[in-house]
Every structure is written in structure tokens, then in C-alpha cells.
Amino acid sequence: MALERTFSIIKPDATRRNLTGKVNALLEAGGLRIVAQKRLRLSTAQAEAFYGVHKDRPFFRSLVDFMTSGPIVAQVLEGENAVARNREIMGATNPANAAEGTIRKVFAESIEANSAHGSDSAENAAIEIAFFFSGIDIVG
Numbered sequence: 001m002a003l004e005r006t007f008s009i010i011k012p013d014a015t016r017r018n019l020t021g022k023v024n025a026l027l028e029a030g031g032l033r034i035v036a037q038k039r040l041r042l043s044t045a046q047a048e049a050f051y052g053v054h055k056d057r058p059f060f061r062s063l064v065d066f067m068t069s070g071p072i073v074a075q076v077l078e079g080e081n082a083v084a085r086n087r088e089i090m091g092a093t094n095p096a097n098a099a100e101g102t103i104r105k106v107f108a109e110s111i112e113a114n115s116a117h118g119s120d121s122a123e124n125a126a127i128e129i130a131f132f133f134s135g136i137d138i139v140g
């Protein structure tokens with residue numbers, strides 16, 4: 001498979017505990033290259049738009065509150081099979097179900113405050129990358 005890009009977020013629970021470097025170490029050890037990265041604070045409108053697919057889920061309001069509660073680090077990751085690879089490195093949504101050594105198993109506080117976001121398909125990766133970055137920001 002060719003080189004692929006995916007979108008990643010280090011979530012507010014992880015930035016609050018100063019874990020950006022430790023999360024990045026797991027991404028890099030897993031074979032992904034961080035080709036764009038910026039720290040920012042999402043507005044409520046931005047978080048609602050980013051998670052729009054979940055707007056009818058019972059946890060939506062709480063998720064938006066959490067994602068706006070502190071800084072995030074938005075990233076573009078590049079590597080072979082990057083979308084699937086990043087999902088493997090992150091682990092299952094619920095840390096209780098995440099495999100040993102995954103970001104969520106090692107760092108997550110709860111199913112909501114689960115330290116990382118990763119795109120679930122190449123199509124969504126392209127949409128999510130474009131939500132946060134311009135082409136000029138991404139240096140492969």
C-alpha cells in the first residue's frame with residue numbers, strides 16, 4: 001500500500017497532563033511520521049462541526065464540552081496504511097477494551113477523555129485534515 005495520511009488529535013485530557021511528547025513517541029514508534037502539528041483551543045462551534053456526525057448521540061454535548069475544555073494538538077500523520085495503523089496505535093474507544101501498549105490503554109482517563117482521535121477512513125481523513133490544515137502547512 002502507498003504512503004497514506006491520516007488526521008489525529010491529542011485531546012484535552014492528555015495536553016492537561018503534559019503528555020504530548022509521550023503520545024507522539026508512541027505514534028513515531030508505531031511507524032507514523034508527524035508531518036503537520038499545531039496546538040489550539042477549539043471553540044464550541046468548531047467542536048460541534050468536527051463531531052457533527054455524532055450530533056444525535058447522547059454523549060454529544062458532553063463530548064463538545066470536553067473537547068473545548070483545554071488545548072488540543074491537531075496533527076497530520078503519514079505512513080504506510082496510516083489510517084488503520086493509527087487506529088491500531090490508539091486502541092479501542094473505551095480504554096477498558098484497548099489493547100496493551102496502545103495510547104488509550106496507557107493514557108486514557110475514560111471512554112470520553114480517551115486522549116486521542118484518529119480518522120476512521122481515508123475519506124474522513126481528507127475531510128478532517130482540510131478542516132484544520134492548508135496544504136502549505138503539511139511537510140512530508
Ligand code: IDP
Pocket residue numbers: 054059063092093111112113114116117118120
Ligand atoms: P473513536 O474516537 O474511537 O472513533 P467514536 O465512536 O467516533 O470513537 O466517538 C468519538 C468520541 O466520542 C470518542 O473518541 C470519545 O471521546 C467519545 N465517546 C464515544 N462513545 C462515548 C460514550 O459512550 N460516552 C462518552 N463519550 C463517548
Ligand code: MG
Pocket residue numbers: 118120
Ligand atoms: Mg470516530
